[in-house]
Amino acid sequence: MTFLFYIFAALALIGGIGVVVNRNPVSAAFAMIVSFLGLAALFIQLDAYLVGILQILVYAGAIMVLFVFIIMLLDVEEEEKRRFPIIGITSSFGVAIAFTLLVSVILKRSEIGAKPLPKLAEVSGPGSSDVHRIGEMLFSQYWFPIQIVGVLLLVATVGVIVLSKKELR
Amino acid sequence: MESAITLNHFLLVSGILFAIGLAGVLVRRNLIVIFMCLELMLAAANLTLVAFSRFNPVDGQPNYEGHVLLFFIITVAAAEVAVGLAIIVALFRSRETTDVTKINSMKY
Numbered sequence: 001m002t003f004l005f006y007i008f009a010a011l012a013l014i015g016g017i018g019v020v021v022n023r024n025p026v027s028a029a030f031a032m033i034v035s036f037l038g039l040a041a042l043f044i045q046l047d048a049y050l051v052g053i054l055q056i057l058v059y060a061g062a063i064m065v066l067f068v069f070i071i072m073l074l075d076v077e078e079e080e081k082r083r084f085p086i087i088g089i090t091s092s093f094g095v096a097i098a099f100t101l102l103v104s105v106i107l108k109r110s111e112i113g114a115k116p117l118p119k120l121a122e123v124s125g126p127g128s129s130d131v132h133r134i135g136e137m138l139f140s141q142y143w144f145p146i147q148i149v150g151v152l153l154l155v156a157t158v159g160v161i162v163l164s165k166k167e168l169r
Numbered sequence: 170m171e172s173a174i175t176l177n178h179f180l181l182v183s184g185i186l187f188a189i190g191l192a193g194v195l196v197r198r199n200l201i202v203i204f205m206c207l208e209l210m211l212a213a214a215n216l217t218l219v220a221f222s223r224f225n226p227v228d229g230q231p232n233y234e235g236h237v238l239l240f241f242i243i244t245v246a247a248a249e250v251a252v253g254l255a256i257i258v259a260l261f262r263s264r265e266t267t268d269v270t271k272i273n274s275m276k277y
Contacts, residue, residue: 001174002173002174005174005178009178009182012182012186013182013185013186013189016186016189016190016193016209017189019189019190019193019202019205019206019209020189020192020193020196020197020206025199025201025202028202028205029205032205032208032209035186035209035212036212039186039212039215039216042179042182042216042219043215043216043219046179046219046220046222046223046231047223047231048219048222048223048231048236048239050236050240051215051219051236051239051240051243054239054240054243055212055215055243058243058246058247059208059212059243059246062247063208063246063247063250066250066251066254067201067204067205067250067254070201070254070257070258071201073258074201074257074258074261074267076199076201076267088195088196089196091195092192092195092196093192093196095191095192095195096188096189096191096192096195097188099184099187099188099191100184100185100188103180103181103184103185103188104181104184107177107180107181107184108177110177112176113175113176113177113180114175114176114177115175115176115224116173116174116175117173117174117175117223117224118224118226119229120226120229120230120231121228121229121230123229123230130231130233130236133230133233134233134236134237134240137233137234137237138237138240142237145241149241149244149245152244152245152248153244153247153248155248156248156249156251156252157251159252159255160251160252160255163252163255163256163258163259164255164258164259166262
């Protein structure tokens, strides 16, 4: 289990770095899919099966297809070979490294973060899967937010159609 | 097993992924790639939620409230990507570019 964690964490991080360093947007999109696959594997390692599958279906499937489709549609050229302004690049990576250091220092001092993975109770039979439990929560306790999300998706759909029309009348 | 996986491992991966996304947003000039890096930051934050829900079990099960929140985040992210890409398409139609350094009419 331990080495699987390191493999998939490395996959997620390498994919993320690939998004940043690839000049070609299509390569960046595919690196992003690799990153999301690693992330989904980490979710599944944390016993979040539904969320892991959703991550693959929605992010790596739907969202990245949308990105690749838009890249092809717009015929985005590679970023020019002109060098990046050195001051911008150093300050950007400086901010990122400072953030990482901040997180690692905080984590090193925290006590709640040092506990190992707690054992889960053994359950079996119908109604014990996480899909069942999350579905039950969504449609009982969280019935109102899910209605709002439905309306949000409708509004987004209409908004996208309006935005991508050539001329509004 | 002296080197068991702890909550810190997952939080550190999440933090590094967030920092990578942040660096991408700051460094890249292509609007679409900047948008992808934003998605990367969002996904990194998701990992934190799942890790906390798994490491703080309720009745021997992961805290499913976190998963429900994640479900809503993924849904909202999908809607956000659709609208954002539509805005990028509209921008490309009027300006013929996705380079953020050339979209500067509101800068001065």
